[in-house]
Amino acid sequence: MNARVKLLSSSTFRLAALYLVLFALSVSALLGYVYWNTAVLLERQTDETIRAEVQALADQYRLRGLSGIIDTIQRRSSDQGGAVYLLTAPGGQRIAGNLNSLPPMPQDEATWIEFPLAVEKNAVRENHVARAFHTDLAGGFQLLVGRDVEALRQFATIIRQTIYYALAIAAVLGLGGGLLMSRNFLKRVDAITAASRTIMAGNMAGRMPVAGSNDELDRLALALNEMLEQIESLMAGMKEVSSNVAHDLKTPLTRIKAQVEAALRSNSPDDYREALERTVDESDRLLDTFNALLSIARAEAGQARQGLVPIDVSALIADVVELYEPMAEEAGGRLSSDAAPGLMVIGDRQLLAQALTNLVDNALKYGARDGETPEIEVSGKIEDDKVVITVADHGIGIPAEDRGRVTERFVRLDSSRSKPGNGLGLSLVSGVMKLHKGSLVLADNHPGLAARLVLPLYRA
Ligand SMILES: Nc1ncnc2c1ncn2[C@@H]1O[C@H](COP(=O)(O)OP(=O)(O)OP(=O)(O)O)[C@@H](O)[C@H]1O
Ligand SMILES: [Mg+2]
Numbered sequence: 001m002n003a004r005v006k007l008l009s010s011s012t013f014r015l016a017a018l019y020l021v022l023f024a025l026s027v028s029a030l031l032g033y034v035y036w037n038t039a040v041l042l043e044r045q046t047d048e049t050i051r052a053e054v055q056a057l058a059d060q061y062r063l064r065g066l067s068g069i070i071d072t073i074q075r076r077s078s079d080q081g082g083a084v085y086l087l088t089a090p091g092g093q094r095i096a097g098n099l100n101s102l103p104p105m106p107q108d109e110a111t112w113i114e115f116p117l118a119v120e121k122n123a124v125r126e127n128h129v130a131r132a133f134h135t136d137l138a139g140g141f142q143l144l145v146g147r148d149v150e151a152l153r154q155f156a157t158i159i160r161q162t163i164y165y166a167l168a169i170a171a172v173l174g175l176g177g178g179l180l181m182s183r184n185f186l187k188r189v190d191a192i193t194a195a196s197r198t199i200m201a202g203n204m205a206g207r208m209p210v211a212g213s214n215d216e217l218d219r220l221a222l223a224l225n226e227m228l229e230q231i232e233s234l235m236a237g238m239k240e241v242s243s244n245v246a247h248d249l250k251t252p253l254t255r256i257k258a259q260v261e262a263a264l265r266s267n268s269p270d271d272y273r274e275a276l277e278r279t280v281d282e283s284d285r286l287l288d289t290f291n292a293l294l295s296i297a298r299a300e301a302g303q304a305r306q307g308l309v310p311i312d313v314s315a316l317i318a319d320v321v322e323l324y325e326p327m328a329e330e331a332g333g334r335l336s337s338d339a340a341p342g343l344m345v346i347g348d349r350q351l352l353a354q355a356l357t358n359l360v361d362n363a364l365k366y367g368a369r370d371g372e373t374p375e376i377e378v379s380g381k382i383e384d385d386k387v388v389i390t391v392a393d394h395g396i397g398i399p400a401e402d403r404g405r406v407t408e409r410f411v412r413l414d415s416s417r418s419k420p421g422n423g424l425g426l427s428l429v430s431g432v433m434k435l436h437k438g439s440l441v442l443a444d445n446h447p448g449l450a451a452r453l454v455l456p457l458y459r460a
Helices: 003-009 011-077 150-200 216-266 269-301 303-307 313-330 349-366 425-435
Strands: 083-088 094-097 111-121 124-136 142-148 309-312 334-339 344-347 375-383 386-392 439-444 449-456
Touching: 011 083, 011 094, 011 124, 011 142, 011 150, 124 150, 150 216, 216 269, 269 349, 269 425, 309 313, 309 349, 313 334, 313 349, 313 375, 313 386, 344 349, 344 449, 349 375, 349 386, 349 425, 349 449, 425 439, 425 449
Parallel strands: 334 375
Antiparallel strands: 083 094, 083 142, 111 124, 124 142, 309 344, 375 386, 386 449, 439 449
16 A cells, blocks of 8 residues: 555544544634624624714704704814714715715615725825715705724734634644654554564564553553463473473384384294283373373363362362372372361362372372382361362472472473373373462472462352
8 A cells, every 4th residue: 555545544644634623623613703703893883883973963963954963073074083974965065074075886875885095194195995874864965974994904804814824724733743643653553563474474582562652552562562472482382292292202102113023023922912912001101191181281271161060179188098098008108188078169070189199199109208108198278268288298399490390291300200100290280270270389398299289269
C-alpha cells in the first residue's frame, strides 16, 4: 500500500479528521456568536435609533409644523456625530439638513436606503457609506434620517475576516497535528508489524519495540513480549524433551537389537527363548516410559480437570502405605504413616495415588544411606487451608541447587545413577500438582528429603 493511502485509511487519521470537524464546528459556532453579538446587534441598534428619530421628527412636524421640524433638524445637523438629515420640499429642493440632495432611491413610501457619503475629515475627503430611512411627510415634504455606518461596516468586515482566518488556522493546525500524530503512531505500529514478521520468519529471540512512553502501544508491545518469552521457553522445553526422549529410547532399543542379533547368530533354542524374554522385559520398560510421558503430558495439559471429584486423602495415604509397607520391610526398613482424618481435596484419585506412589518409590530407592535401612514417614495434615502430604526419608537428600531441575523430565542426579529409573517420577508428580492447582515442594529433612504435596483443601 502506498504511504498516502495507508495514512488516509488509518484509524488515527480518521479520528484526527473527526476531531478536526468537531473543532471547526465549535470554533465557527463561537465566532458566529461573537459576530452576531457585535456587528449584527450594533447595526440593529443603529436602525432602531434612526427609526426612533424619524418618529420623533414626524411627531414634531405634526405638532409644531414645518418651522418646528426645520428647527430641530438644523440643530441636530450641526452636531458632528455622523448623523445625516435632509428635509426637502415637494419639488425636491433642500429645506434643512446636512445633505445637499436626496440620493437616488426607489419610489417607495418609506424605505431603508444606503448610499455613498463624502466626508471631510482633517481636510481629507473620505468616501463613507450611510444608511438612512426615508419617509414622506404630509404636504409632499420628504424626510431622510441616517447615520454614517462606515465604522460599523469596517468593524463587521474585520470580525468576518477574523472568523475566516481563525477557521483557516484551526483547520491547518488541526489537520497538521492530526497527520503528525497519526504518522508517529503508524510508524510504531509498522515497527511492531515488522518485528512480528521477523519473529515469524524464525527469529524467536526477536521482541516488539517498546518506546518507553507506557502508552497503549507500549503496553501492547510489553504484553506481546511476555507472550513471546513464554512461547520461547515452552519451545525450548519441548526441544529438550524431545531430544531427551530420543536419547532415552535409543539405549534400550540398541540393547534389544544387540540381544536379538546375538541370539540369531547362536542358533540355539535356549538363546532364542532368553532373547525373546529379555526383549519382552525391555519392551515393558519402554512402554512404562511412554506411559509416564503420556501421563505427564496429559496432567500438564490439564485435560482431566473436568473429571475431578472430592477425594479422601487420608484413605489414599493409608492405601499407598499398605501397598508399600512390605517392600520397606523387605529392605529391612520401615514405612510409617500419620494422617489426620478427613483430609479432602478435589482431584483425580488415580493420578494422586500415582504421585504419592512416585514419592514413596523415590524414598525407598534413595532414602537410605549406604549400609543403612530406609526409614520413611508419610504424613497428612491441614495447614492454612491446604492439605499437605509429606513423604520424608533420611537418605542423602537433594542439594538445594538441584531441587528446581529434578522435576524436569529425564533429570537424574549423578548420585542415583546406580538405581534403576528414568527420571520421570518427579515430573509426573509436578504435572499432577499443576493439574490440581497445588504444588510440589522439596525440602531438607536434616538429613534426607521431605517431599511435600500442597493441595487446596476441599470443604464439603
Ligand atoms: N528421596 C530422594 N532422595 C534423594 N534424591 C532423590 C529423592 N527423590 C528423587 N531424588 C533425585 O531426583 C531424581 C529425579 O527423581 P525422579 O523420581 O524424577 O526420577 P527417578 O526416580 O530417577 O526415575 P523414575 O522415578 O522415573 O523411575 C532422582 O534421580 C534422584 O537423583
Ligand atoms: Mg522416581
